[in-house]
Amino acid sequence: DTQVHVNTQIKCLFDRIAQQGGVESGTRRKVKRLLSFQRYCHDSRLLRGLVPCAPGSLHFLDDDYLGQAAHMLSKVGTWNFDIFLFDRLTNGNSLVTLMCHLFNVYDLVHHFQLDMVKLHRFLGMVQEDYHSHNPYHNAVHAADVTQAMYCYLKEPRLAEQLSPLDVFLGLMAAAAHDVDHPGVNQPFLIKTKHHLASLYQNTSVLESHHWRSTVGMLRESGLLSHLPADMSQDIEQQLGSLILATDISRQNEFLLTFREHLDNQDLDLQLASHRHFILQIALKCADVCNPCRVWELSRQWSERVCEEFYRQGDLERQFDLEISPLCNQQADSVPAVQIGFISYIAEPLFEEWQRFTEPSALSRTMLGHLHKNKACWSSRRCAPSSPGTRTDSPDEEPGPEAGDEEGEDTP
Numbered sequence: 001d002t003q004v005h006v007n008t009q010i011k012c013l014f015d016r017i018a019q020q021g022g023v024e025s026g027t028r029r030k031v032k033r034l035l036s037f038q039r040y041c042h043d044s045r046l047l048r049g050l051v052p053c054a055p056g057s058l059h060f061l062d063d064d065y066l067g068q069a070a071h072m073l074s075k076v077g078t079w080n081f082d083i084f085l086f087d088r089l090t091n092g093n094s095l096v097t098l099m100c101h102l103f104n105v106y107d108l109v110h111h112f113q114l115d116m117v118k119l120h121r122f123l124g125m126v127q128e129d130y131h132s133h134n135p136y137h138n139a140v141h142a143a144d145v146t147q148a149m150y151c152y153l154k155e156p157r158l159a160e161q162l163s164p165l166d167v168f169l170g171l172m173a174a175a176a177h178d179v180d181h182p183g184v185n186q187p188f189l190i191k192t193k194h195h196l197a198s199l200y201q202n203t204s205v206l207e208s209h210h211w212r213s214t215v216g217m218l219r220e221s222g223l224l225s226h227l228p229a230d231m232s233q234d235i236e237q238q239l240g241s242l243i244l245a246t247d248i249s250r251q252n253e254f255l256l257t258f259r260e261h262l263d264n265q266d267l268d269l270q271l272a273s274h275r276h277f278i279l280q281i282a283l284k285c286a287d288v289c290n291p292c293r294v295w296e297l298s299r300q301w302s303e304r305v306c307e308e309f310y311r312q313g314d315l316e317r318q319f320d321l322e323i324s325p326l327c328n329q330q331a332d333s334v335p336a337v338q339i340g341f342i343s344y345i346a347e348p349l350f351e352e353w354q355r356f357t358e359p360s361a362l363s364r365t366m367l368g369h370l371h372k373n374k375a376c377w378s379s380r381r382c383a384p385s386s387p388g389t390r391t392d393s394p395d396e397e398p399g400p401e402a403g404d405e406e407g408e409d410t411p
């Protein structure tokens with residue numbers, strides 16, 4: 001009886017996560033996906049007969065929006081690229097549109113003899129499997145990480161050395177790295193005894209799920225089915241190694257290895273294994289690059305990630321679970337969370353990345369933004385908090401560097 005009661009409670013808890021933010025996310029399909037054992041076993045589009053939304057569905061949009069989106073794509077390699085605006089102009093199809101564009105830029109369709117219909121089907125599935133009601137872990141975050149990854153792939157120290165396979169893996173891993181993220185973290189999945197936690201033995205639970213979901217979608221779309229089996233297997237494995245590197249609890253492990261290579265100056269980018277390591281680091285940087293964006297974009301990411309943390313905290317409070325670190329709306333202010341995240345996670349990583357790039361114009365720009373943003377959060381931390389909001393200062397207040405962004409685009 002107790003077990004049945006606990007199961008009902010947990011089911012209810014996950015129903016509530018799925019319902020947060022609107023009616024649509026409360027559908028049975030979303031709940032089923034959240035509770036799915038492995039996505040491709042239980043949630044097959046072929047079985048459901050669903051056709052994912054492809055960029056072709058943009059036709060109903062005003063030509064003017066598409067024209068503006070196309071214009072934005074001509075600047076996709078600049079650091080000030082506004083992914084929120086791009087997502088609105090593409091009617092929520094930023095990830096698919098961006099990936100199609102970048103595959104064209106690198107001529108990947110031709111190089112890997114990809115079937116365009118399968119590619120659209122795969123990208124549509126990935127985009128759709130992000131939870132649009134998550135404030136942070138949604139398809140716009142994936143598009144943002146992909147755009148940052150593209151900027152890093154263009155770094156002078158790297159660009160010349162990368163093979164088409166490296167580029168393909170880097171972009172694919174960036175696009176899919178958080179797919180089907182439930183909006184709660186690993187400790188939450190463990191303490192609520194979510195089946196994904198036991199499936200992946202409480203280790204890199206979410207990242208393993210993102211990877212296996214990606215593999216499921218690759219196989220379901222047949223995107224790589226024309227390639228020799230050993231090659232598609234290798235692609236799946238490398239995607240796994242890249243996506244699993246985004247597990248933030250492995251940050252120190254990667255940072256120490258990176259630092260050691262830089263100290264010893266022993267990175268040889270002609271070696272595939274070293275390029276793979278740098279792709280892991282580049283993806284990690286792209287994943288946590290939001291404090292390095294211009295204030296107006298960075299602030300939005302900060303508020304979104306904290307909102308997602310607070311929603312988890314609200315659930316934990318409601319179900320008498322211990323409130324996770326950073327998730328207590330009353331105790332963990334946005335500025336405090338940001339200063340901690342920037343100081344302990346982002347800054348050390350981007351300092352090493354700057355060394356790796358020798359240093360490039362882009363890494364200087366990124367660290368410049370990071371320092372300004374940190375200072376801005378510090379000043380807000382000292383400011384008295386305004387009651388009724390989840391931030392310490394009103395959204396509209398400009399950051400320290402507002403208005404001086406002209407000319408900071410990277411080449």
Ligand SMILES: Nc1ncnc2c1ncn2[C@@H]1O[C@@H]2COP(=O)(O)O[C@H]2[C@H]1O
Pocket residue numbers: 178246248287288290291301302305337338341
């Ligand atoms: N601005 C931020 N403030 C606090 N935590 C962040 C911020 N950006 C990213 N993170 C965390 O870093 C993690 C990196 O991996 P994820 O995208 O899975 O989840 C991310 C968040 O938990």
Ligand SMILES: [Zn+2]
Pocket residue numbers: 141145177178287
């Ligand atoms: Zn991420």
